[in-house]
Amino acid sequence: MRVMEKLMEILEDIQPDADFDTCETLIDDGVLDSFAILSIVSELQDEFGITITPADIIPENFNSAKALWAMVERLQEA
Amino acid sequence: MSLVSMEFLLFAAAAVAGYYWIPKRCQWMWLLLFSYIYYASGGIRVTCFLLFTTLTSYAAGILVEQAAEKIPDKKKAKRRGKQVLAAALLLNFGILGVLKYTNFALHTVNGLFGTEFGSLQFLLPLGISFYTFQSMGYLLDVYWGRAKAEHHLFRFALFVSFFPQILQGPIGRFSALGEQLYASHPFDGKRIERGCLRILWGYFKKMAIADNAVIFVDAIFGNPELYDGLGLMGVLMYSIQLYCDFSGGMDVVIGIGELFGIHLDENFKRPYFAVSITDFWHRWHITLGTWMKDYVFYPVTLSGWMKHFSKFAKKAFGKQTGRTLPICLANLIVFFVVGVWHGAAWKFIVYGLYNGLIIAFSGLMAPAYRNWKKALHISDKSRAFHLFQMARTFVLVNISWFFDRAEDVPTAVLMMKNTLRRLDFRQVLEPGIEIGEASGTTFTVVALGVILGGCLLLFAVSVLQEQGKDLAEIFTRQHWLVKAAVYLCLILALPVLGQPSGESGGFIYAQF
Numbered sequence: 001m002r003v004m005e006k007l008m009e010i011l012e013d014i015q016p017d018a019d020f021d022t023c024e025t026l027i028d029d030g031v032l033d034s035f036a037i038l039s040i041v042s043e044l045q046d047e048f049g050i051t052i053t054p055a056d057i058i059p060e061n062f063n064s065a066k067a068l069w070a071m072v073e074r075l076q077e078a
Numbered sequence: 079m080s081l082v083s084m085e086f087l088l089f090a091a092a093a094v095a096g097y098y099w100i101p102k103r104c105q106w107m108w109l110l111l112f113s114y115i116y117y118a119s120g121g122i123r124v125t126c127f128l129l130f131t132t133l134t135s136y137a138a139g140i141l142v143e144q145a146a147e148k149i150p151d152k153k154k155a156k157r158r159g160k161q162v163l164a165a166a167l168l169l170n171f172g173i174l175g176v177l178k179y180t181n182f183a184l185h186t187v188n189g190l191f192g193t194e195f196g197s198l199q200f201l202l203p204l205g206i207s208f209y210t211f212q213s214m215g216y217l218l219d220v221y222w223g224r225a226k227a228e229h230h231l232f233r234f235a236l237f238v239s240f241f242p243q244i245l246q247g248p249i250g251r252f253s254a255l256g257e258q259l260y261a262s263h264p265f266d267g268k269r270i271e272r273g274c275l276r277i278l279w280g281y282f283k284k285m286a287i288a289d290n291a292v293i294f295v296d297a298i299f300g301n302p303e304l305y306d307g308l309g310l311m312g313v314l315m316y317s318i319q320l321y322c323d324f325s326g327g328m329d330v331v332i333g334i335g336e337l338f339g340i341h342l343d344e345n346f347k348r349p350y351f352a353v354s355i356t357d358f359w360h361r362w363h364i365t366l367g368t369w370m371k372d373y374v375f376y377p378v379t380l381s382g383w384m385k386h387f388s389k390f391a392k393k394a395f396g397k398q399t400g401r402t403l404p405i406c407l408a409n410l411i412v413f414f415v416v417g418v419w420h421g422a423a424w425k426f427i428v429y430g431l432y433n434g435l436i437i438a439f440s441g442l443m444a445p446a447y448r449n450w451k452k453a454l455h456i457s458d459k460s461r462a463f464h465l466f467q468m469a470r471t472f473v474l475v476n477i478s479w480f481f482d483r484a485e486d487v488p489t490a491v492l493m494m495k496n497t498l499r500r501l502d503f504r505q506v507l508e509p510g511i512e513i514g515e516a517s518g519t520t521f522t523v524v525a526l527g528v529i530l531g532g533c534l535l536l537f538a539v540s541v542l543q544e545q546g547k548d549l550a551e552i553f554t555r556q557h558w559l560v561k562a563a564v565y566l567c568l569i570l571a572l573p574v575l576g577q578p579s580g581e582s583g584g585f586i587y588a589q590f
Contacts, residue, residue, distance in 0.1 A: 052380065
């Protein structure tokens with residue numbers, strides 16, 4: 001749970017005006033632009049020791065905080 | 079065969095008629111046949127380049143997929159896939175580079191070292207940038223596991239050569255376009271009607287607005303010293319011409335796609351309503367922007383050397399700036415490529431970097447902007463602030479158009495200086511000043527009136543579309559008499575409002 005809190009902290013630091021608690025269309029509705037996406041990627045890589053490749057940057061992985069967390073878990077297991 | 083010709087309209091009409099007449103399972107073959115007839119009508123030798131790209135990307139797609147599936151050692155499989163991908167990218171972008179940029183490179187070397195290399199004559203296959211980008215995007219998708227390789231050579235050939243889009247895009251993605259091209263499409267009257275309306279609207283934008291604006295653009299940009307008081311008018315006219323030319327062409331292309339039951343990606347979303355340069359690139363030439371984002375911007379930012387730079391930047395400049403700097407650098411690389419893509423000249427590189435620098439600067443300043451807006455109680459939802467952002471973006475975009483359209487960078491700078499120093503719209507009406515081949519005050523006033531009227535109509539339509547209204551849907555629900563009147567008006571307007579010579583120029587982006 002603490003790890004999810006860390007993720008939320010990263011997201012809110014990068015895009016303070018977005019609603020990460022409920023929004024499930026962060027990419028589809030243009031809430032996150034490519035700068036924000038890559039800032040999130042940079043922080044996630046540093047914080048969780050994962051490697052995110054261009055193949056992982058798809059809307060399904062970035063549309064919500066939950067989806068992001070699922071991607072982090074998957075990449076940690078890989 | 080230009081999109082603006084009776085020849086093309088008859089060709090497209092024959093293609094559509096046969097498409098719904100033959101058995102549905104043969105529809106994709108019919109499209110392939112017509113696509114190759116269309117392309118080969120531009121010359122058999124250039125068709126060889128299209129065939130080369132088709133065959134190499136088809137074979138590479140299968141080899142990349144087989145490497146991932148059949149080589150048990152993951153590292154070896156990845157290495158093999160990478161080798162095949164690199165070879166295909168090198169071959170195809172290599173051909174594009176040699177054909178488009180050799181002379182630019184030779185001139186630059188001559189300028190730098192005083193050498194005297196002469197220009198070389200190359201064939202430049204029409205639409206080579208578009209079909210190369212589309213094919214290489216497919217290959218990268220297969221490599222990243224986002225798409226399955228197409229194993230049917232002729233089906234793949236259709237994806238690369240689909241005739242409405244091959245000359246000026248939109249750049250399609252295999253995942254969205256492939257299935258549509260190969261599927262059966264029953265006759266759908268409503269869709270045909272929407273397609274026809276879209277085509278006519280595209281021709282209106284191109285022939286009535288862009289082809290009139292180009293007369294002023296060519297005259298003013300061709301004689302910047304003579305028309306030193308018309309710099310502002312020149313760039314505004316170019317704004318209008320470029321948008322109506324390119325988006326009008328896209329309307330025709332997308333409309334023809336609809337006639338076959340195929341939905342092509344939108345390439346424009348009312349770009350002059352953008353509130354920032356980033357937003358502008360989300361609305362202008364959208365498929366090139368998303369291609370660059372997915373296949374250049376993300377891979378460059380996530381590359382190993384950029385990760386090292388990111389670590390260094392975070393240590394040197396702190397977390398926030400350090401995180402953003404590598405993204406800004408990658409963004410500059412992307413816009414350098416966008417500039418080069420637009421043409422083999424330094425002015426296009428300046429044009430690309432100008433856009434890249436503004437976006438990078440905005441990215442770096444984003445936290446400061448947020449704080450300033452908070453301190454000044456400015457809300458993003460405020461109408462006045464929204465209008466200010468639109469006006470600011472429009473000015474910034476128009477500055478970039480000087481570089482895009484002027485002969486070279488010094489001429490662009492001279493025209494910008496003249497725009498600030500002197501404003502004299504009367505120059506356009508002075509007797510003796512010729513505007514292109516046509517001349518005379520009456521002609522000028524009529525042409526300006528047509529452009530103004532066309533732009534007002536375009537603006538009204540754009541505002542309604544921006545509000546989310548589906549005008550084509552509303553149109554199809556009207557009484558047939560109303561629809562017939564609108565069709566008739568648009569059809570009659572084209573020869574009357576178009577260029578006096580009655581001949582429409584080619585599309586700007588068909589030269590890419």
